[in-house]
Each structure stands twice: as C-alpha cells, then as structure tokens.
Amino acid sequence: MIVKEWCMYCGECAGVCPRNLIEVRELTLKFNEDQCKECSLCIQVCPVKALQEDK
C-alpha cells in the first residue's frame, strides 16, 4: 500500500480493515501486507484519498 504524504493518521482505514492489519501510530501507518487480501475497503473510506494500491 502506498501511503500518501498527506495522510493524517486518523485510523478510519484500520477500523474497517476486516483482518485488522493496519497499525496506526501518531505519524506512521503500517500495513501487514503479507496477510492483505486487497479488499480495498481502507482505500474506499479514506476521507482524504491518502491510500493507493501498490501495483
């Protein structure tokens, strides 16, 4: 997952991640990519379009 520079670490993506794979720190966002099934819900709910699939 590409996290854009303007991410505000609000954690909404983590809340909808069905597999609980997103760790939100104060100034970083870490995805457990190994277990991600690319459902894209995190991308869909982001209030500022800060997430982009890494393809």
Place this chain on the structure above:
Amino acid sequence: MLIETDILVIGAGPAGSTAAKHAAEGGARVLMMDKKSEIGAPKRCAEGVSNGGLESLGIEKNPRWITKELDGVRLISPNRTDVWLTSDKIDLPEAGCILERKVFDKYMAMDAARAGAQIKIKTLATGMEKTDDGYLVSAESMGESFQVKAKIVIAADGPESRVARWGGLNTTAKPKDMESAAQFEMAGVEMENNNCIEFYFGSVAPGGYAWIFPKGDDIANVGLGILATKTDKTAYEHLLEFVASNPATENAQPVELNIGGDPVGGMPKKLATDNLMVIGDAAGQVNPLTGGGIISGMTGGMIAGKVAVEAISEGDLSRKKLKKYEDECQEAIGKSINKYLKVKDYMLTLNDSELDSIAEAFQDVEFEKVSTTELVRKLVKVSPKALLKLGKLF
C-alpha cells in the same frame, strides 16, 4: 521490562479516562496508555455535548474547556428551508455546549490521574496474548519495548478498535456503518445566530449531514460526515464544496483540518469477554443518527470502570461477571442507540425533495423542547412514511 497492573486502559479519550477514573476511585491499580504525544489532539469531533449528559456523569462544567453555551438548533433542508428550535420559542430547551476537546480530554485524563491512575503517553499497544489470569500486552514507547500484565484490559482505542479484535470481539465496522468525516475549524464564519448549532441535510453530505457548530465570536467547527458507500467523492472534497457554497462560510478561513471515522452502526452484541471489555467509539457507543459519542462513550467508560473494580475485588474476571457491563450498557445507552439506528436508516431513504417537504411541514409545528427525540416525534407527526417506519418507537 514487565509492568503489572489490575486494569489496563488502552486509549485516553474521554471514554478511556472515565473508565480509568472510576476504576482508580474504586481502589484498583490502573494504568492507562495512549499512543499520542498529546491527549486530546488532534481532535476528531464537532465538540458538542448536552449539559444533561455531563451532569449524568458527575462532571462539573469548567470554563477552561467550554467555548460556547448553546441556545438552540437550526436545521437546513437542501433548498435552504430552515427550521429553528430556540429557547425563545420553546419552553424546555435541552441546553448544551461546545467543548474545546484538546483541553477537555486532558482534563478528563487529569481527573483519572488524580484518582490514582498511572498514565503513559506516546505509548502504543502493539499486540496482546491471553494468559491464565488476564492478558500480556506488548507496548512500545519512544523506542522502548515492554510488556504489561493486566487482569483486565479495557479497550478504548477509538474507531480503529484493534484491541478488542485481538481479544476475539467482533468490532470491525463495515464501510456502510462508518461515517467518513472532515471538518475545518474556521474564523470569519457569519452564522445567522451563533448561539445555535446548524445541521444541513441532503446531497450536500450523502449518507450523513453537514454541520456548523459555533465556538464563540466568528469561530466555528464546519464539517460533514458522509458514507463512502453513497458517494464517489471523499469527505474532504464534499467539505470544500460545502464551505465554498455556504453563505456563512464563503468568506471564512480555516485554521485547522480534522478528519476521521465515526462508527454509526450501533454497538456489537458482545462488548465483553473473559478479562476484556470494549468501550467508547471502539464499541460503537455513538448515536447513529447524530454521530455524537462523547457522553455515550463516557457512560460506557464509567460502567466498565466500576464493573472492572467489582470483578477484581470478587476475583471473578470471567465473561459471566463482565457481562454485567454489557447488560448495564444496553440499558443505559443501547436501547437509545438501537432506536436511533432505525431513524438513521429511515433518513438514508429520503431524497432532497422529501427532506424539503419535511422542512416545509415543520414550519407549522410547535416544538416543545430542543432534543433529537422531540424532533423525531414531530417528524412522525408530519410524515406518513416516517410514522409507518418509526411510529412505534417514538
């Protein structure tokens, strides 16, 4: 390093601090951790609360964290028909106020500290494992890793709600149940009446609503919540459009941007399991219609804190014992959340012209008090469709 405690509260928002305070007051050893460097910042909230709600929690209002006392509500339909509910027209206004969350949240944490709770900030829980007598929680703070051994974990980690899920509770929010919100705090806002909070309905905020909450003088929180399932634009894009097109904000300037998720799908059935309870936004303790969750989350926190103390003093940390929290929560806030869930679902079925008709019909209605319940009661009177769906509930 290993820290032992009776109760570990993860997350120091209002719900977590309230749980920590009540648990510490009851004599338990309490540790509360928050991943942020400043409790209360950044805010993810429009900051409105009812005075009755604060009272019910035994919290005395403090001018240091109140920015504005409110006098009423203005509702605005898509074609700008407005409905005023103000104290000059209504006998029993349910008064409320606008907080300064950055100060309020700190004060709630300070109350927890004064009651005896220990606080660790800039400390992130990174995982947890079940032990025979509780949980072993891994945490990191400023480059140091350590573990906390707790008899009871209270998960108060907000809409992310990761902690409860580590413990096997299903608190994942579906996108259709998660409002995506964006807000500016602005100066130069020209409201018609800056003693009233304003709600804007319709396609301005698909699946939610837009708001202007005054914070004194020409300052206001201007924001909106949308459902990502109802629009292709982001909350932020809708916010820019709203601000540019609204007469109150077209000349205003932002001094802060807030974004975040608000779980509006109601509470999960299970809020407690052996050695674990979930509270606040993490537990969906939010009015699904308004998105407001300060008072309900703190109510959940108060109940959880008290039940935790009881469980520890009785030496019974099982789900059977902690279910008392779940039951009391259902009674205190769950019933109301379930009712408003129905109202929210109904509101989602209305298009702009139906909202305009309701606003029109409201022009001749005399409201008896300023409250969400009263509004729904009157809605049922003016709309046959609403009567059909909600008549039995209100």
